[in-house]
Amino acid sequence: METFSFYAFAVLVLGGAILTITRRSAVHSAISLIVSLVGVAGLYLLQQAEFLFAVQIVLYIGGIMVLFLFVIMLVNLDEAAKERQFNGQWLIALICATVVGLQVAWFMTKGAGALKLAQVPVAAAQTGAPVSPGNVEAIADVLFSEYLLPFEVASVLLLVAVVGSVVMAKKRI
Amino acid sequence: MAQSTFLDANELVLNMGPQHPSTHGVLRVILKLDGETVTGTECVIGYLHRGVEKIAENRTYIQFAPYVDRMDYVAAVSNGLGYCLAIEKLLNIEAPPRAQAVRVILTELNRITSHLLWLGTHALDIGAITPVFYCFRDREEALKIFENYCGARLTTHAFRIGGLQYEVYDGFEQEVRAFCDMFIPKVDEYEELLTNNRIWVNRLKGVGVLSGEECKEYGVTGPVLRASGVKWDLRKAQPYSGYEQYDFEIPTAQNGDTYDRYTVRMEEMRQSVRIMRQAVDKIPSGPIMAKMSKVVKPPVGEAYVSIEAPKGELGYYVVSDNSTQPYRVRVRPPSFVNLQALDRMVRGGLIADVVAIIGTLDIVLGEVDR
Amino acid sequence: METVFNHPLFLPVSMIVVIIAVFPLLAGYIVLIERKVLADFQVRLGPMRVGPHGLLQPIADALKLLLKEDIIPADSDKGIFWFAPVISTFTALTAFAVIPFSEKLAVADVNVGVLVIMAMSAVGILGIILGGWSSNSHYPLLGALRSAAQLVSYEVALSFALISGLMVAGTLSMQGIVKAQQDRHIWFIFENYGFMIVPFVVYLISATAETNRAPFDLPEAESELVAGFHTEYSGFRWALYFLAEYANIFVVSSVAVTLFWGGWLRPFPAVAWLEMPLNVGLPVLIFLGSGASSLILVKKLKDPVQQKTLVGAAFLCMGVAVPFLIPAVNAAIIGLFWFLFKVAVFVYIMIWFRGTFPRFRYDQLMNIGWKIMIPIGMASVVVNALLGMLRAS
Numbered sequence: 040m041e042t043f044s045f046y047a048f049a050v051l052v053l054g055g056a057i058l059t060i061t062r063r064s065a066v067h068s069a070i071s072l073i074v075s076l077v078g079v080a081g082l083y084l085l086q087q088a089e090f091l092f093a094v095q096i097v098l099y100i101g102g103i104m105v106l107f108l109f110v111i112m113l114v115n116l117d118e119a120a121k122e123r124q125f126n127g128q129w130l131i132a133l134i135c136a137t138v139v140g141l142q143v144a145w146f147m148t149k150g151a152g153a154l155k156l157a158q159v160p161v162a163a164a165q166t167g168a169p170v171s172p173g174n175v176e177a178i179a180d181v182l183f184s185e186y187l188l189p190f191e192v193a194s195v196l197l198l199v200a201v202v203g204s205v206v207m208a209k210k211r212i
Numbered sequence: 213m214a215q216s217t218f219l220d221a222n223e224l225v226l227n228m229g230p231q232h233p234s235t236h237g238v239l240r241v242i243l244k245l246d247g248e249t250v251t252g253t254e255c256v257i258g259y260l261h262r263g264v265e266k267i268a269e270n271r272t273y274i275q276f277a278p279y280v281d282r283m284d285y286v287a288a289v290s291n292g293l294g295y296c297l298a299i300e301k302l303l304n305i306e307a308p309p310r311a312q313a314v315r316v317i318l319t320e321l322n323r324i325t326s327h328l329l330w331l332g333t334h335a336l337d338i339g340a341i342t343p344v345f346y347c348f349r350d351r352e353e354a355l356k357i358f359e360n361y362c363g364a365r366l367t368t369h370a371f372r373i374g375g376l377q378y379e380v381y382d383g384f385e386q387e388v389r390a391f392c393d394m395f396i397p398k399v400d401e402y403e404e405l406l407t408n409n410r411i412w413v414n415r416l417k418g419v420g421v422l423s424g425e426e427c428k429e430y431g432v433t434g435p436v437l438r439a440s441g442v443k444w445d446l447r448k449a450q451p452y453s454g455y456e457q458y459d460f461e462i463p464t465a466q467n468g469d470t471y472d473r474y475t476v477r478m479e480e481m482r483q484s485v486r487i488m489r490q491a492v493d494k495i496p497s498g499p500i501m502a503k504m505s506k507v508v509k510p511p512v513g514e515a516y517v518s519i520e521a522p523k524g525e526l527g528y529y530v531v532s533d534n535s536t537q538p539y540r541v542r543v544r545p546p547s548f549v550n551l552q553a554l555d556r557m558v559r560g561g562l563i564a565d566v567v568a569i570i571g572t573l574d575i576v577l578g579e580v581d582r
Numbered sequence: 583m584e585t586v587f588n589h590p591l592f593l594p595v596s597m598i599v600v601i602i603a604v605f606p607l608l609a610g611y612i613v614l615i616e617r618k619v620l621a622d623f624q625v626r627l628g629p630m631r632v633g634p635h636g637l638l639q640p641i642a643d644a645l646k647l648l649l650k651e652d653i654i655p656a657d658s659d660k661g662i663f664w665f666a667p668v669i670s671t672f673t674a675l676t677a678f679a680v681i682p683f684s685e686k687l688a689v690a691d692v693n694v695g696v697l698v699i700m701a702m703s704a705v706g707i708l709g710i711i712l713g714g715w716s717s718n719s720h721y722p723l724l725g726a727l728r729s730a731a732q733l734v735s736y737e738v739a740l741s742f743a744l745i746s747g748l749m750v751a752g753t754l755s756m757q758g759i760v761k762a763q764q765d766r767h768i769w770f771i772f773e774n775y776g777f778m779i780v781p782f783v784v785y786l787i788s789a790t791a792e793t794n795r796a797p798f799d800l801p802e803a804e805s806e807l808v809a810g811f812h813t814e815y816s817g818f819r820w821a822l823y824f825l826a827e828y829a830n831i832f833v834v835s836s837v838a839v840t841l842f843w844g845g846w847l848r849p850f851p852a853v854a855w856l857e858m859p860l861n862v863g864l865p866v867l868i869f870l871g872s873g874a875s876s877l878i879l880v881k882k883l884k885d886p887v888q889q890k891t892l893v894g895a896a897f898l899c900m901g902v903a904v905p906f907l908i909p910a911v912n913a914a915i916i917g918l919f920w921f922l923f924k925v926a927v928f929v930y931i932m933i934w935f936r937g938t939f940p941r942f943r944y945d946q947l948m949n950i951g952w953k954i955m956i957p958i959g960m961a962s963v964v965v966n967a968l969l970g971m972l973r974a975s
Binding site for chain 3: 349414
């Protein structure tokens with residue numbers, strides 16, 4: 040059952056991702072991306088990470104993708120595509136893809152030993168909290184103790200982005 | 213903004229109407245939108261055009277009288293009064309005092325029904341779904357008086373050239389008094405629902421502002437003009453039908469926004485009741501028709517008579533060539549003229565404001581298109 | 583047979599079947615109640631023709647909608663147009679899975695229950711947006727844009743209100759929240775020295791906005807956008823949108839009841855002597871009373887068929903009172919009674935809003951969301967956290 044679910048979600052993730060970059064209509068691409076994100080959420084659920092599953096859906100699908108769709112609908116992208124081309128950077132794209140591909144290959148050959156970072160929260164979850172309350176507390180624990188600095192750095196980054204967007208939008212308001 | 217991005221190049225053209233719940237009939241407004249902000253409008257009218265003015269040239273004076281009821285069909289009595297006054301001026305006769313008093317009562321009653329319809333639909337446009345039923349409930353009482361008087365409720369054809377066709381029925385005075393007593397608390401009830409409602413105030417304050425000067429430039433009249441601070445009411449300025457005998461105020465407001473137009477109209481309903489009370493207390497006895505020949509055949513000439521209809525100045529310009537049919541009838545409809553100001557009022561507002569402003573102009577498409 | 587009843591999946595599966603089978607009918611009756619209540623506000627009668635006092639109106643409406651022609655606009659994006667209402671309905675009904683109707687009656691007790699409901703309502707937005715976009719028409723598009731902006735904004739305020747509640751409860755599980763209230767002998771609306779009323783008000787306003795109800799019904803503002811995002815929809819697809827809307831109303835009311843008003847608990851759950859009057863007396867009084875009062879109305883009806891139908895309905899209503907008199911059965915269903923009773927109060931409040939308020943304008947809606955609701959929501963999280971620490975120490 041679990042294996043079957045895994046492959047089903049994996050198909051969703053990969054199929055959605057492929058459709059995202061192949062569909063011509065921007066809205067169709069966005070919908071494919073949503074399908075892909077749903078698949079990722081499903082994979083989280085398979086890993087018994089209910090909190091991540093819910094947050095993935097609330098944030099990515101309910102927040103980010105809705106805003107994507109909002110912009111796509113507001114701006115007629117078909118016309119915008121004629122005005123400026125974004126796909127003239129294939130060389131950089133190729134380099135990036137190669138680097139990421141190499142990384143993935145390296146991790147895959149190394150196996151579980153390479154994923155040292157990811158094991159810390161799991162360990163904390165096992166020691167810190169009893170099994171029943173789930174991983175909400177565990178994540179919070181790790182996030183606000185072990186990873187406090189990265190968390191705060193990320194917060195500052197987001198704050199900068201918020202302030203920046205307000206400054207840019209202010210001209211229009 | 214100095215440089216325009218491709219976001220700005222995206223102008224949405226929205227076709228509002230002729231089939232739209234809140235264009236009050238078959239008005240078509242083409243809106244140019246930037247997001248939800250209106251950058252320009254264009255009114256397309258004529259979907260209800262019946263050529264009323266042309267029909268007039270092929271009917272006798274008396275035959276044409278019912279047609280005017282079909283122009284502003286929510287204020288049919290006022291239309292009839294204006295037309296009758298114009299022909300009476302051509303004939304150089306005047307309705308007898310008793311007829312004039314009844315005319316005033318019915319016209320003011322009609323002003324109330326017209327304003328009630330406006331209030332209900334305006335509130336409905338703003339999203340308050342309850343007041344419309346209250347308004348129609350009380351409008352019903354006024355319509356019953358019309359029905360008892362002349363048999364019709366909407367297109368009443370209540371008056372005749374030279375006076376009245378019918379004597380008032382038994383109990384007319386009591387019914388009018390009962391309506392007046394019933395109605396004032398009801399106006400308070402509407403005001404309780406809306407006047408201090410935060411959402412209502414926020415939706416109307418500062419929306420569709422029109423200054424007194426602009427009103428004069430556009431020729432806007434009626435409550436819209438008075439809400440901009442211009443104290444102009446034809447009942448006071450050029451009294452007709454004996455309005456000079458009655459004691460009433462001209463309600464005005466200063467800001468010229470949609471909220472002020474609302475308060476002005478609410479106060480006008482109260483003033484109408486005041487006029488009706490005075491008129492019904494002293495209906496003189498006497499004939500109801502002026503002395504005139506059976507065939508209406510005015511001498512060669514022309515006449516322009518304008519009255520204060522619920523929506524503004526309603527003018528009839530009639531040219532006679534000494535035949536039984538008018539040579540030309542030209543109507544100055546308040547709705548049509550007021551509608552001109554729509555573009556000025558809407559520009560820069562949001563779609564929701566367009567709806568509020570169409571509502572506050574209180575147009576009737578039968579009158580705009582004729 | 584025993585094994586079937588005792589199977590761990592028996593209760594969840596039967597609950598799912600019951601919810602999917604019963605809720606459309608329930609939604610139909612919520613619509614009828616809405617029409618009747620609004621009619622009462624508006625000095626008129628409401629539906630009166632189908633069945634006595636319009637009692638069978640929902641069934642007639644449902645049949646009509648099922649049999650209507652399914653119109654798909656020629657220039658629409660057909661696949662998405664077809665699928666969008668399904669997303670809305672699916673997510674709205676999925677949220678029912680974690681609602682604790684009573685101590686035993688729930689499809690599942692997920693330990694992130696509240697988040698699941700949030701997630702479902704977040705995905706539900708997509709149904710509206712895609713439906714509006716795929717119609718390929720301006721009014722639906724504007725409706726979709728409005729709803730996207732509105733729902734995303736108010737979801738933030740809604741989350742802050744929920745966080746305040748969750749901090750008091752200390753768990754994300756819907757069942758756990760109610761049990762925490764049971765243990766502490768208090769409904770959370772009165773917790774933290776009464777300060778929880780603030781997040782509750784924020785929640786109520788945001789939830790009204792989330793469900794596109796008046797005065798926040800801008801995505802389907804009739805007088806402005808004709809019908810908003812579902813302008814081009816007709817027949818059964820349109821019905822699906824409405825099913826989703828009423829399901830959402832039910833869900834947000836359930837969350838409010840669970841988080842702030844004690845879920846399936848009766849008032850003063852710890853005061854033992856109230857057991858009899860509240861748990862037996864009140865339901866019996868309500869059902870017997872409404873049954874008896876509708877018997878009085880029978881005489882006024884003229885049509886004999888309608889008279890018989892109303893007598894039947896009245897006896898059915900009185901019959902519902904009987905189980906509450908049997909102690910064993912009472913214990914099983916009293917939780918459900920209190921839960922639905924409280925949800926009904928919230929549904930009534932939402933109808934009341936609709937009958938009373940005019941509609942906000944788009945920019946005012948955004949101002950209220952971002953400049954009033956979210957700051958208040960944030961402040962109440964901080965204040966409630968401090969008060970909670972004070973209370974615990």
